[in-house]
Amino acid sequence: MSFADASLTALRVFREVAQRGTLTAAAVALGYTQSAVSRQIASLERAAGTRLLERRHDGVLLTPAGQLVLRRAATVLDQVDATARELAGLPDEHGTVRLGWFASAGAWLVPRALAELHRTHPAITVTTREGSTPALVRALRAETIDLALLAAAPPFRPPDSETPALHLQTLVERSLCVAVPEAHPLARGEFIDVADLHGQRWIAGPTSGEDRLMGVWPGLDERPEIAHTARDWLAKLRLIAAGCGITTVPAGLTGALPSGVRILPVRGGPREQRRLLLARLPKPPAEPVARLAAALRAVAIESDRRSMTG
Template identity: 80%
Template sequence: MAFSDASLVALRVFREVAERGTLTAAATALGYTQSAVSRQIASLERAAGSALLERRHDGVRLTSAGRIVLRRAATVVDQVDAAARELAGLPDEPATVRLGWFTSAGAVLVPRALAALRRTHPGITVTTREGGTPALVRALRAGTLDLALLASAPPFRPPDTETPPLRTQTLTERGLRIAVPTGHPLAREEFIDVADLHGQRWIAGAAAGEERVMGVWPGLDERPEIAHTVRDWLAKLNLVAAGCGITTVPVALAVALPAGVRVLPVRGGPAEQRRILLARLPQPSSEPVARLADALRAAAIETHTSA
């Protein structure tokens, strides 16, 4: 079986697996059974004459052959979809940019950038999706995102170890702070001593697709009491305002606080810095992608300045 005989269905399934990171997640997204997904991957591997995926306990990882096939599969699927739209008499979408972003970027940074882009380039349409860093990186690799805003914490490693490396740019670096109810004892001072975080009730939750807990001060030398598990930042902050606990927030969110919340820096222990990265594949950008990147950079500077 030659690779030229690979089916379009198999290419779509492979692209979905590469983006989702597991056969199970791809099957759910496509409405297939896991065995059907496995059969499509097996047929594509036979056509390629090589293993395309490395099966691991935490999902799958592309082999070197898999990275080649993914790059070509993304192009083929996109071209077939464009042809289908043209045959159906639907307009093409040359000015559409697909943006992915980590959770807290949706509070201030993304809306500011999109509002500015609409004013300067109203012909550009931007579609967005929220996700955890691993999922966004896989989507970039699969070609279903053009740009992604990623959150990076020390020691600031590359987003993944695949080749070629993603092209990343640091938009801003900001500190991590604590959000407390205005009536909380910790809100009486201009900072919080790290020792005073002991014994606090936390509002936290796992980031999408990640195991680390978001909302608890990093490096806390005790098992934290997590009173509420929440992913949504607005819900976290409103729970803080209601006196239900405290949570960590990036400095940029200080401009989007609900009433009844105060944000304070922490004194003592290592500085907790976070970076916002703009990531894309290492290939020339289209004009719409470049314009959105410019808008995101400008919004990051504005947000950093006003925080």
């Protein structure tokens, strides 16, 4: 029994697990039961002769051997799938880029950049997926996506500590803002004082375990009143327009506002910087990947300049 006896399905399952971070999630994604996934991993580990995953109560982590196997599995599966496409007479995927993005980038930056890219390079096809930062990072490592737009807050640590380190590029760095209804008293000025945020009703994101609470201004010295929780930006902004509360937003969202909402910077207190990062594996990107990266960069910078001056 050696790794050479591993099966392609096992490699597929393993890649999915590495990407999802959880046997259960991988099972759902693959349409398997959790037990099937558990067994596949067990069999792969038996073939490899080592543990590939470190089991934790909140999911799994890749051991060094697991990282090795993941790298190889990714290229193996890519080869196989490319062969399948080629045999099926489908266009090969060299002109296709897979982009992952975190929720707030989808409202503004991604569509703009795709439109721009389609104008200048119509031959490039882009597929995208939304995901959380850790999900996107895992997807990058599993080579399931080629590029990821990530949000980062101080202290700006790299999003994972595995090797090789991801290639990171800061697209823009902006201050966190607050979105308020146009009719709201806070909406009268050109900025909001941090002291005025006391006692507000907040619209937060879904509380996602380890992550810090999103949507509420950080560092408030009170227990915030969460009036609503929503994941979707459009829902959140509509709730604001309806006067149901206020929430924090990245400055980049300015261009995508529905009527009835104003976005204002906050003065006083520590500056809440947020970075928009473009991440990829450190190896040199294929040409369409580089094109998309360039388009994202261009749109981000241009929109940054416009919102500074406008």
